[in-house]
Amino acid sequence: MMGFVKTEIFFCSLMAVFGFCLGSVYKVGDSAGWTIIGNVDYNTWASSKTFQIGDTLIFNYDAKFHNVLQVALPDFHSCNSSSPLATYSTGNDSITITSPGHYYYTCGFVGHCEAGQKVDIRVPKALQPTAVPVSSPIRAPPSHKAVPTTSPSGSFTPSPSQNRAESLLPFDFCSKIVLFLLVFGLYVNVFL
Numbered sequence: 001m002m003g004f005v006k007t008e009i010f011f012c013s014l015m016a017v018f019g020f021c022l023g024s025v026y027k028v029g030d031s032a033g034w035t036i037i038g039n040v041d042y043n044t045w046a047s048s049k050t051f052q053i054g055d056t057l058i059f060n061y062d063a064k065f066h067n068v069l070q071v072a073l074p075d076f077h078s079c080n081s082s083s084p085l086a087t088y089s090t091g092n093d094s095i096t097i098t099s100p101g102h103y104y105y106t107c108g109f110v111g112h113c114e115a116g117q118k119v120d121i122r123v124p125k126a127l128q129p130t131a132v133p134v135s136s137p138i139r140a141p142p143s144h145k146a147v148p149t150t151s152p153s154g155s156f157t158p159s160p161s162q163n164r165a166e167s168l169l170p171f172d173f174c175s176k177i178v179l180f181l182l183v184f185g186l187y188v189n190v191f192l
Contacts, residue, residue, distance in 0.1 A: 023054030
């Protein structure tokens, strides 16, 4: 019986960590979904969210009347759907954010983008660890981070990371926790 309780606690902890590491799920447009009906303001919707690497965007819509196109900034502004970076058309599309930057999505049906069926998803770089206070005897080394640039078209272009591990911090952190929990769970279940 005690072994069962240990295993149950272990798996609950592991599931909690996986939930933390997987990110949030956002239904684009909330209850309205991806549509031109009801005057959904996707700019207001997106600006009220804090998107992060690992989050998932869900586009729900009637595939007979809509689709989702990922486009470049100039095509987003001009509602040009002739050269999308990616096309989704299932009516229930799930897109996971894998890196920082701007992601531009429009509907490719004639007139829909112009009617406001487009959204700009901004994903900032991962949060950095908290710095050690200056009053502490241990001092953090100076940071030499690259500064994001703006292209001539005005789009945000993330600069390459000076330290590749910095941009992978959330996933590296989660991997270490999962590995620790697996080893700890194995130890508890085998030796205790």
